[in-house]
Amino acid sequence: MRSPKFLHLVAKEVRELSASRSFWLLLLFVGLLVGHGFITAVALYAEMSGSGGPAALPQGLNSLDGVIVPTWGAYDLAATLLFPFVAIRLISAEKESGALKLLLQLPGTMLSKLAAKGLVLLLAWLIAWLPGIAAIVLWRSYGGHVYGPETLNLLLGHLLRGLLSGALGVAAAALTDVAASAAILTLAFTVGTWALDFIAAGRGGFVQQLASYTPTAALRSFEQGLLRLNALLVIVLLSVAAFVLAAIWLQTGRTIRARLLATLLLVIVAAGAVWGAASLRRSWDLSENRRNSFSAQDEATLRQINQPLKITVFLSPEDPRLTDFEQNVLRRLRRTLGKLDVEYAASSRTGLFESGDDHYGEIWYELGGQKVVERSTIEEVVLDQIYQLAGLSTPERSADDGFPGYPLAVQPKRAAAIFYFVWPLLVIITWWLANKR
Amino acid sequence: MVLLNVEGLTKQFGARRVLSDVSFSVGSGEVLGLIGPNGAGKTTVLECLAGLLPSNLSLTNRKDVLFYMPDGILPWAQQTVSWVLTFFEKLYRRAPEKLAELVGPLRLEEVKRARLTTLSKGERKRVLLALALLTPHPLLLLDEPFDGLDLRQTRDVMALLKAESATGRTLLVSIHQLNDAARVCDRLILLNAGECVAEGTLAELQAQANLTDGGLEEIFLALT
Numbered sequence: 307m308r309s310p311k312f313l314h315l316v317a318k319e320v321r322e323l324s325a326s327r328s329f330w331l332l333l334l335f336v337g338l339l340v341g342h343g344f345i346t347a348v349a350l351y352a353e354m355s356g357s358g359g360p361a362a363l364p365q366g367l368n369s370l371d372g373v374i375v376p377t378w379g380a381y382d383l384a385a386t387l388l389f390p391f392v393a394i395r396l397i398s399a400e401k402e403s404g405a406l407k408l409l410l411q412l413p414g415t416m417l418s419k420l421a422a423k424g425l426v427l428l429l430a431w432l433i434a435w436l437p438g439i440a441a442i443v444l445w446r447s448y449g450g451h452v453y454g455p456e457t458l459n460l461l462l463g464h465l466l467r468g469l470l471s472g473a474l475g476v477a478a479a480a481l482t483d484v485a486a487s488a489a490i491l492t493l494a495f496t497v498g499t500w501a502l503d504f505i506a507a508g509r510g511g512f513v514q515q516l517a518s519y520t521p522t523a524a525l526r527s528f529e530q531g532l533l534r535l536n537a538l539l540v541i542v543l544l545s546v547a548a549f550v551l552a553a554i555w556l557q558t559g560r561t562i563r564a565r566l567l568a569t570l571l572l573v574i575v576a577a578g579a580v581w582g583a584a585s586l587r588r589s590w591d592l593s594e595n596r597r598n599s600f601s602a603q604d605e606a607t608l609r610q611i612n613q614p615l616k617i618t619v620f621l622s623p624e625d626p627r628l629t630d631f632e633q634n635v636l637r638r639l640r641r642t643l644g645k646l647d648v649e650y651a652a653s654s655r656t657g658l659f660e661s662g663d664d665h666y667g668e669i670w671y672e673l674g675g676q677k678v679v680e681r682s683t684i685e686e687v688v689l690d691q692i693y694q695l696a697g698l699s700t701p702e703r704s705a706d707d708g709f710p711g712y713p714l715a716v717q718p719k720r721a722a723a724i725f726y727f728v729w730p731l732l733v734i735i736t737w738w739l740a741n742k743r
Numbered sequence: 744m745v746l747l748n749v750e751g752l753t754k755q756f757g758a759r760r761v762l763s764d765v766s767f768s769v770g771s772g773e774v775l776g777l778i779g780p781n782g783a784g785k786t787t788v789l790e791c792l793a794g795l796l797p798s799n800l801s802l803t804n805r806k807d808v809l810f811y812m813p814d815g816i817l818p819w820a821q822q823t824v825s826w827v828l829t830f831f832e833k834l835y836r837r838a839p840e841k842l843a844e845l846v847g848p849l850r851l852e853e854v855k856r857a858r859l860t861t862l863s864k865g866e867r868k869r870v871l872l873a874l875a876l877l878t879p880h881p882l883l884l885l886d887e888p889f890d891g892l893d894l895r896q897t898r899d900v901m902a903l904l905k906a907e908s909a910t911g912r913t914l915l916v917s918i919h920q921l922n923d924a925a926r927v928c929d930r931l932i933l934l935n936a937g938e939c940v941a942e943g944t945l946a947e948l949q950a951q952a953n954l955t956d957g958g959l960e961e962i963f964l965a966l967t
Binding site: 325410 | 793794795796797806810811812813815816817818819820821822826830833834835836874
């Protein structure tokens with residue numbers, strides 16, 4: 307990878323990237339989107355931090371949810387709708403111009419040539435982060451609080467999001483003849499993952515597990531300060547598989563049959579690796595307010611339970627109680643308990659037309675042959691039920707969760723000038739200098 | 744010495760057979776011309792040899808032995824001529840003198856700073872020829888190397904190719920201009936409808952066509 311020939315290929319890709327209008331448009335638009343997100347988020351944060359609202363609200367405020375995640379949300383949009391076109395252009399331009407016929411004959415394997423493209427795409431994505439980094443720096447300059455581990459975790463999530471998006475763009479461009487078809491394929495994949503997200507909500511089982519690895523769902527856990535080893539590995543594996551798929555289909559000298567067989571082999575190997583990675587349960591709660599964890603006392607008590615716990619939920623996907631239960635209880639239980647089986651038993655999507663016989667609203671807990679029925683989705687109530695079933699006593703709980711909250715009523719000074727004037731000007735000048743030959 | 748031996752090359756696109764049992768060999772240091780009417784299969788032969796199209800041919804060390812320069816491509820169109828040439832020079836670790844030797848005869852000096860997309864057809868062709876000649880492979884496959892060149896440029900490029908072959912490099916060129924083919928090639932292969940209908944020097948082809956004299960055009964008409 308550090309051979310001079312590889313470095314020449316990387317240099318070529320950098321030149322091609324700087325000649326690509328899609329890259330410069332990405333930079334231009336991402337700055338505007340980040341700016342809009344940042345200015346809106348800071349103003350809203352100031353409103354919530356000021357007097358007049360519920361007294362407890364400012365104490366619960368944190369910068370990650372209030373400012374950084376909404377600001378960096380621009381990158382989710384960019385990774386979905388802009389960045390794939392930068393990736394597609396790097397492949398399609400060479401296919402359409404005939405340069406691919408030369409590229410295939412140049413020294414090095416197809417994978418090494420795609421690795422050069424991948425590296426440059428990663429570089430492009432990191433350059434596009436400059437407005438996002440500027441927003442964090444600006445927030446710090448206002449006196450805003452930034453907690454390092456959860457912020458870095460969020461950046462890791464966006465890095466993986468970009469990697470997967472770029473890899474899918476490369477694979478789509480390799481599979482199709484022209485850039486327009488590749489764009490349609492990439493957008494179809496994105497819409498498909500959105501549909502999967504919607505269908506899987508509150509369904510449980512394989513579909514829900516599959517949906518937890520869609521780009522949006524995987525990013526969501528990073529946004530909540532949770533680093534899931536399985537999500538990280540699955541995204542990396544899928545990205546690598548997309549690059550290998552591209553390498554298979556760009557080798558025009560192989561028969562379609564040979565390429566289909568290689569694709570089948572890739573699918574089998576990738577599916578096995580993804581299945582293995584998905585079974586890893588290790589995760590780290592990097593949020594400052596420990597939102598993904600129970601209190602240390604509760605976690606210690608729960609870890610004493612060795613028998614499998616089965617939870618049957620009679621709440622429909624669109625019932626807000628299920629959302630509460632997922633966010634505050636199930637997500638944390640999955641991280642803490644080794645053996646947990648959750649069944650979603652509601653038969654309708656909204657719960658409006660469930661009959662009384664369907665036990666709608668109930669949540670059943672089964673442990674060691676015993677079963678209790680509960681309707682509450684409040685964390686303490688649920689934990690007490692589980693402790694009762696397990697024959698454990700409720701641990702002492704502190705009323706103070708140790709999170710001070712970081713209210714800050716400040717206006718987004720200089721932000722509009724930076725994101726709406728300086729950044730676009732900088733992009734245009736750099737584009738002009740890079741392409742002035 | 745035989746550098747490349749092609750035996751029974753056959754190629755189909757779906758149900759359409761475009762090459763049928765094409766066989767020939769190329770000797771070291773010779774200029775072998777592939778001639779034939781449009782659709783005869785000249786480009787397909789070259790792309791199969793280069794490994795860009797699947798075929799029944801299996802060549803070992805293809806990447807080390809041969810380099811194919813297609814016709815009608817415009818690679819890295821937004822880059823300058825100078826950069827594209829330097830990219831190949833560095834990638835293949837060629838001495839800077841090699842590039843300097845090519846820039847003069849191919850008249851690239853005046854377009855060195857221009858982007859490829861702004862070049863005329865003839866200028867593009869000369870850049871592609873320079874790229875091909877910058878590669879170190881013993882066998883070069885050139886598709887229509889004189890297409891788009893004017894009379895003077897064609898003569899210059901022919902002289903350059905002859906000089907290249909005199910250094911021991913082998914050239915397999917597909918040409919549809921028969922007069923050009925007769926002037927530059929040591930030996931010729933006449934392809935028609937995907938079949939090799941004749942092979943040899945001009946004199947040998949005349950004999951095969953039962954002509955006592957006459958140029959390649961007469962031979963072509965007699966044999967196809």
